[in-house]
Amino acid sequence: MPEADTTEDEKPKKASKLPLIIGLVLALAGGGGGFYATWSGMILGDGPETAEAEETLEIKPGPDVSYVDVDPLVISMRAPSNANHLMFRATLEVPALxxxxxxxxxxxxxxxxxxxxxxxxxxxxxDPAALTRLRAQMLRRVQVVAGADNIKDLLIMEFVLN
Known part of the structure; x- marks a missing residue:
């Protein structure tokens, strides 16, 4: 019977929490180091140094273009249409010269x-993509009339089916 007393007094040892604590400390240090490296610009280059450089950059003027307004057009639609009229207004983007x-x-x-x-x-x-297709068709036709070098783009300002 003396053997029974010795087994009751012995308790199993608890697992050490030291590896968990070390892992947590290393994860926090790695996360903080990664944040600092990104924030300072060492990794992606978008840190405070580049932000300051962007503030000191001089704004350059855009391309030398002008805009020519096209008179509004009102087109009567054909019979099977739900709409009676198409109101269209555009602007042409042209080189200033x-x-x-x-x-x-x-x-x-x-x-x-x-x-x-x-x-x-x-x-x-x-068709939902009709406006894009129509714009490309109209731009090509205007470039044929006025010269491809004279017309950069056709901007649709108003396209209303009424």
Whole structure:
């Protein structure tokens, strides 16, 4: 019976918490070091030094362009359409040196746009991507009339089906 007394007094040893504490300290140190390296710009280069350099940069002027407004167009739609009219207004982006030339050709530009928009079927306008496609078609037609070097872009300001 003396053997029974000795087994009751012995308790199993608890696992040490030292590895857990060391792991936690190393994780915090690694996270802090990573944050500092990123914040200071050592890793990604977007730290305070580059922010200060951006503030001192001189703002350069944009490209030398002008804008020529196209007179608003009101197009009557064909019969199977839900809408009766299309109201269209655009602006042409042109190089500053070509502004006068494009302004002289504006009646021809309006004629080309008017002819193209009148030829559209109502189903051409139903597609969600229709405006992008129509814009590209109109830009190409205007560039043919006024010269590709004279027209940089066609900006649609108003496109309303009424």
């Amino acid at each position: 070509a502004q006068e030339t494009v302004e002289k050709l504006l009646p021809r530009v309006i004629d080309v746009l008017n002819s193209y928009l009148r030829a559209l079927e109502p189903r051409d306008l139903e």
